[in-house]
Amino acid sequence: MQNTKKLLSISNLKKYFPVAKSSFFQKEQLYVRANEDISLDIYEGETIGVVGESGCGKSTLGRVLLQLYAQTAGNTMYYGATLDEITPRYVADTLQHLDKYRARLTKAGEKAAELDRQVSAVGEDKADFYLLQERNLARCEEQTCLNAIVKILGGFYAKDEGGKGRELLQKVFDENVKRNKLKTRYQDSRGKYDYCIQQGMDESKAKVGGLKKTLEELREKMEACDRSVAACQQELDALRVANDGDAEFVRYEAMRDSGIDLARLKYSEMRLLRKDLQIIFQDPYSSLNPRLTIGQIIEEGLVTHKFYKHGSPKMREHIVETMKKCGLQEYMLHRYPHQFSGGQRQRVAIARALAVGPKFIVCDECVSALDVSIQSQIINLLQELKEKENLTYMFISHDLSVVRYISDRICVMYLGNIVELGDAKTVFEDPRHPYTVALMSSIPTTDPEALSKERILLEGNIPSPIKPPTGCKFHTRCYMACDKCKRVPPELKEVEPGHFLACHFPERKIDREGNYMFELPKMERKSNRFARKEDAAD
Numbered sequence: 367m368q369n370t371k372k373l374l375s376i377s378n379l380k381k382y383f384p385v386a387k388s389s390f391f392q393k394e395q396l397y398v399r400a401n402e403d404i405s406l407d408i409y410e411g412e413t414i415g416v417v418g419e420s421g422c423g424k425s426t427l428g429r430v431l432l433q434l435y436a437q438t439a440g441n442t443m444y445y446g447a448t449l450d451e452i453t454p455r456y457v458a459d460t461l462q463h464l465d466k467y468r469a470r471l472t473k474a475g476e477k478a479a480e481l482d483r484q485v486s487a488v489g490e491d492k493a494d495f496y497l498l499q500e501r502n503l504a505r506c507e508e509q510t511c512l513n514a515i516v517k518i519l520g521g522f523y524a525k526d527e528g529g530k531g532r533e534l535l536q537k538v539f540d541e542n543v544k545r546n547k548l549k550t551r552y553q554d555s556r557g558k559y560d561y562c563i564q565q566g567m568d569e570s571k572a573k574v575g576g577l578k579k580t581l582e583e584l585r586e587k588m589e590a591c592d593r594s595v596a597a598c599q600q601e602l603d604a605l606r607v608a609n610d611g612d613a614e615f616v617r618y619e620a621m622r623d624s625g626i627d628l629a630r631l632k633y634s635e636m637r638l639l640r641k642d643l644q645i646i647f648q649d650p651y652s653s654l655n656p657r658l659t660i661g662q663i664i665e666e667g668l669v670t671h672k673f674y675k676h677g678s679p680k681m682r683e684h685i686v687e688t689m690k691k692c693g694l695q696e697y698m699l700h701r702y703p704h705q706f707s708g709g710q711r712q713r714v715a716i717a718r719a720l721a722v723g724p725k726f727i728v729c730d731e732c733v734s735a736l737d738v739s740i741q742s743q744i745i746n747l748l749q750e751l752k753e754k755e756n757l758t759y760m761f762i763s764h765d766l767s768v769v770r771y772i773s774d775r776i777c778v779m780y781l782g783n784i785v786e787l788g789d790a791k792t793v794f795e796d797p798r799h800p801y802t803v804a805l806m807s808s809i810p811t812t813d814p815e816a817l818s819k820e821r822i823l824l825e826g827n828i829p830s831p832i833k834p835p836t837g838c839k840f841h842t843r844c845y846m847a848c849d850k851c852k853r854v855p856p857e858l859k860e861v862e863p864g865h866f867l868a869c870h871f872p873e874r875k876i877d878r879e880g881n882y883m884f885e886l887p888k889m890e891r892k893s894n895r896f897a898r899k900e901d902a903a904d
């Protein structure tokens with residue numbers, strides 16, 4: 367891995383969709399568990415491929431990352447912008463209501479400790495299910511409060527004599543809010559000033575002169591804010607150095623997180639980040655508005671995110687330039703989507719995403735609906751743009767050969783969980799999870815040697831995500847499943863550097879020659895969970 371700077375960090379992410387009750391008397395609320403306990407870091411400049419059978423939650427993951435779906439639980443931290451740029455309300459809330467948060471934290475901690483005592487009195491094995499549940503909930507509450515406070519306060523949570531650290535952090539926040547408001551006014555006035563100059567007015571005109579004066583005043587005010595923030599930061603740094611020897615301070619300081627917690631942003635705050643986080647959909651036919659021309663489609667995002675004012679000649683230039691980058695000609699600007707081929711439409715969808723200068727793009731099956739020859743063109747275009755524009759992709763696809771070609775790392779999902787994660791080469795050449803082995807085995811090949819080898823066919827349907835199997839969710843279709851798999855859910859663990867696996871049997875399953883290093887038990891073959899090639903042909 368070349369780049370190790372995180373762009374997104376997801377921890378314990380969950381997304382449940384509620385299922386409508388089938389009768390008035392149904393008490394239990396059921397959920398489709400589309401994503402469960404997903405932890406994943408995405409690094410700047412990489413392409414992470416997401417594979418898995420239909421319905422395993424790939425698209426949901428992509429959309430939850432972009433906050434198009436609200437997540438049910440977990441954290442999604444974004445590092446592509448700073449807290450100072452966005453100044454989210456949740457930071458101000460935490461600083462203002464710190465005492466309330468601390469009280470909640472202490473209460474949850476005390477409750478968890480008391481329940482812990484009760485559990486240990488009877489023994490973990492014999493403890494009542496509800497008692498254990500209550501204890502776990504109290505621990506979760508404690509962790510949530512701790513996360514919320516410490517991520518913002520850092521070491522000052524542990525040691526902040528006289529509340530000096532908190533006061534300084536509050537001042538930095540307030541100054542940044544002020545600065546951001548001034549910046550918006552500055553950009554507006556700058557736009558008006560530029561327009562007047564373009565129209566041939568000079569500074570002797572009262573309107574232009576007035577605008578120039580306003581711009582200077584605003585610039586001075588912004589600089590004053592910057593100076594004030596820098597002074598506060600200096601004081602904070604001095605306090606941090608003074609507390610450097612304190613073990614508790616250092617421990618909490620390490621938990622400080624400069625990322626933006628996307629799930630805690632308000633709608634208007636998330637809109638500021640939308641331009642950074644874009645998506646390209648699978649179907650280029652339905653993802654473009656048929657009533658708008660290509661120019662209008664690309665313009666929409668630019669106007670919404672206040673890049674340009676409607677009708678600005680500079681915007682036209684920008685649109686044409688973006689279209690050219692995506693292999694579209696200028697004369698296509700006034701055409702409607704129905705006048706394009708599938709591949710060209712997908713280029714328009716790419717141009718629409720690219721125009722706003724994104725950092726992260728979710729490509730959700732973006733080549734699946736296209737002809738094979740066009741697929742390669744679009745994939746090469748995406749690769750080219752990634753290098754030129756320094757983009758990061760999440761590439762969701764069923765097509766393993768496409769994923770192999772484009773991805774740096776691959777994440778294999780099964781029924782809402784990540785079961786294997788690693789470098790593309792490692793996952794393809796040394797798959798460890800039985801599900802990944804079966805997926806790899808399903809890739810069509812023309813290699814005569816590979817054709818003569820045994821193939822594993824994944825039989826049966828994916829179980830219901832509403833009531834998934836207990837323990838390891840794959841155990842109902844796994845040839846290696848034992849009693850433990852039925853009871854204990856495996857954790858995603860690092861089996862070798864950068865290679866993560868959620869299986870109780872992490873041993874190597876394929877040798878260097880590509881042969882499977884296991885015997886398929888006869889009993890399993892009869893039950894048709896995994897069938898060899900000859901069986902399937904029968």
Ligand SMILES: Nc1ncnc2c1ncn2[C@@H]1O[C@H](COP(=O)(O)OP(=O)(O)OP(=O)(O)O)[C@@H](O)[C@H]1O
Pocket residue numbers: 383398399400418419420421422423424425426427831
């Ligand atoms: N908006 C929604 N409301 C309710 N359930 C949903 C919604 N979106 C997805 N689901 C459910 O979540 C589960 C995961 O769906 P998702 O679309 O993420 O799967 P996928 O792996 O992307 O599948 P495919 O590859 O076929 O697109 C499915 O069981 C689906 O029915």
